[in-house]
Amino acid sequence: MRAFVVEKDKNGEVSSSVKEVEKPICGEDEVLIKVTYSSLNYKDALSSIGHSGVTRKFPHITGVDVIGTIFETKSNHFEVGQRVIVTGYDLGMNTDGGHAQFTKVPASWIVKAPDCLSDKEIMSYGTAGLTAALSINELINNNISPESGDILVTGATGGVGSLAVTILNSLGFNVVAISGKSDKIDFLKKIGSKEVILRDNFLKDSAKALLAPKFAAVIDTVGGDILSTSLKQTKYDGVVTCCGLTASSDLNTNVFPFILRGVRLIGIDSVECSLVKKQESWEQLASKFRVDKLNTIIKEITLDEIGDAYKELLNSKSIGRYIVKLN
Incomplete structure (x- = not known):
């Protein structure tokens, strides 16, 4: 699969690029998600330059947000084909993140995607x-x-x-x-x-x-x-x-x-807050918090454009939201 990978060499030099890597193998109580969209956040940009407060494991795939469908599951709580969201926890930090065509996560990190929001809309929020x-x-x-x-x-x-x-x-x-x-x-x-x-x-x-x-x-x-x-x-x-x-x-x-x-x-912490709180907030974003101006805020990019977008984020030149289309 294709993924945006951050690497560190033996001299401590950090580099990043899009590479072909092995698709993850699903383990016990884990799910494998076929990613449709991810996004870019400031934390992703810090991870891309090897910031030690964000990422200490290399090589590493960035992307703290994921929306997609379950491709494989070894959890009794989820089924193949379900639309799911993952945000926060260790995703995109020291656990390979959403800037890949597939990503593997613990089932305990997942919330169900609201039916009335498209994948693109969901990741426009992220x-x-x-x-x-x-x-x-x-x-x-x-x-x-x-x-x-x-x-x-x-x-x-x-x-x-x-x-x-x-x-x-x-x-x-x-x-x-x-x-x-x-x-x-x-x-x-x-x-x-x-x-x-x-x-x-x-x-x-x-x-x-x-x-x-x-x-x-x-x-x-x-x-x-x-x-x-x-x-x-x-x-x-x-x-x-x-x-x-x-x-x-x-x-x-x-x-x-x-x-x-x-x-x-x-x-406010959106990383470790409870799944109940996250699910409630997503339901609100799909209902009373839903807005119709998302297209004025987002810019859709591909894996190959992530590197340039990170430069914008790190130099405080970005406007609104970057979302990344994977599949």
């Missing part, structure tokens, strides 16, 4: 859509509604950010987007942002201990100073979710937003 859905659920579960006020989305041109903007807009929320890309303001307004703030303008007063309250809630996808400045502008009893670190893994802040405004900071 891990990014799942993360956005988990984030939006935390807002709703903490009594944030369209009437509460503006919702800030950071890193809004990225995968999670662009899907969060689109879903929130479809639910009736007033979305304010932050981006470092001045040439993408029209794109952000097209997908549902009512206002766009450029990153440098947003950070002008970031050194202050507290800022005027502006946002009922924040979905942060980047971390660092953007997150700390967002916390300082969140209204009383507001909610801030945190799911990414493309700006920085550091958070330099103070206690004022928490003890003076009762702001809640909630971490």
Whole structure:
């Protein structure tokens, strides 16, 4: 089968390319999936350059997302021909991932694909859509509604950010987007942002201990100073979710937003969260969170185009979502 393989030589040099490799052999309580689509995420890009915090096993196939049909099964819970989704866990990290025509996974990692979404639609959401859905659920579960006020989305041109903007807009929320890309303001307004703030303008007063309250809630996808400045502008009893670190893994802040405004900071993890939570989120993406603007967010590529797309991701030049067609 064809796959995008990352290798490390005896000198520690990392290289990657599309290769012909052996199809995986299905073991006990495992399933072999014929992959129709995968996607590209920032974690995939880090894996492609041998980032030790993501991947330590080489050679390795990238791809933290998979949608496809079961080709072979040695699990009593699944049948050949079933459409299934795998996201997160160790897939695409140290377990060979979805950038291959076939992939083998433990049956315990699988959720059933919603019938009303096509494979392409499902992977247009992928891990990014799942993360956005988990984030939006935390807002709703903490009594944030369209009437509460503006919702800030950071890193809004990225995968999670662009899907969060689109879903929130479809639910009736007033979305304010932050981006470092001045040439993408029209794109952000097209997908549902009512206002766009450029990153440098947003950070002008970031050194202050507290800022005027502006946002009922924040979905942060980047971390660092953007997150700390967002916390300082969140209204009383507001909610801030945190799911990414493309700006920085550091958070330099103070206690004022928490003890003076009762702001809640909630971490979002789509990798190890329960299958029940994942299945519920996929059902939401197929129903009340479903949007009709996916084609404005996605770019479909082939295995042979993954290398160039990784460069875009690593240089913060990517917009929306890359999905990879396998079969």
